[in-house]
């Protein structure tokens with residue numbers, strides 16, 4: 001892996017776009033997850049889990065090589081360890097309800113566990129259990145977007161902070177300056193972290209623009225090594241290893257298509273109809289045909 005620059009100090013202060021980070025919550029809405037084991041074609045697995053507004057994390061909770069979802073409600077985590085339908089396999093409590101949490105394999109033993117972020121301090125825990133942190137480190141600034149990945153290929157996940165389109169990579173769970181700095185994409189890009197091919201030694205980035213993804217195979221500046229399209233621009237995208245082959249591929253989160261099942265009379269008031277219309281519009285258009293005159297106001301008469 002080429003190292004672009006060794007940072008003596010991180011002094012650049014640029015606020016980038018929202019980073020969809022490996023490690024953090026995937027964001028978005030909907031209880032349907034459409035996964036693909038390659039970088040082309042249609043979804044090969046469709047999973048429904050949790051509720052549409054749940055906070056969701058995808059990681060390898062049991063160390064079998066397959067990434068699966070966990071839903072967080074307050075400080076309760078509902079872990080699913082396979083990609084089938086059904087209820088949680090495990091429920092555990094962790095941190096405080098308002099904590100920012102990140103998932104990663106901090107100790108390289110194969111399973112992903114949580115770290116709590118408070119400002120620029122990270123309380124790293126190497127087991128899925130309540131109790132004191134195994135390590136507490138400081139990195140970057142409190143407002144930094146942070147990414148989790150195995151940047152050097154030693155099987156342990158560590159942090160990188162993003163400022164605009166600059167990435168400050170740290171290869172150990174320790175306080176200190178960045179081990180490498182590089183630039184990729186634009187400041188407003190959504191960025192995803194993954195291991196894109198067996199032949200690659202470490203994780204690297206892809207940026208998302210609409211439903212087009214620009215994959216870079218190294219932590220260096222330069223043009224994309226692979227460009228592909230997946231899903232719809234309105235989807236929430238995330239990445240993971242769904243078949244356990246060591247390669248991370250695409251998933252998207254999207255609400256379930258409710259079909260044309262409701263009419264204006266089924267809603268308590270116009271506001272409720274409008275909320276339903278607005279929520280589904282980006283994914284399925286006017287699915288319940290609530291906006292007959294096409295002015296984007298539902299059930300106004």
Ligand SMILES: [Ca+2]
Pocket residue numbers: 059060061062063064065066067068081
């Ligand atoms: Ca797993």
Ligand SMILES: [Ca+2]
Pocket residue numbers: 104105106107108109110111112113126
């Ligand atoms: Ca671990």
Ligand SMILES: [Ca+2]
Pocket residue numbers: 149150151152153154155156157158171
């Ligand atoms: Ca590493």
Ligand SMILES: [Ca+2]
Pocket residue numbers: 037240241242243244245246247248249
């Ligand atoms: Ca895979």
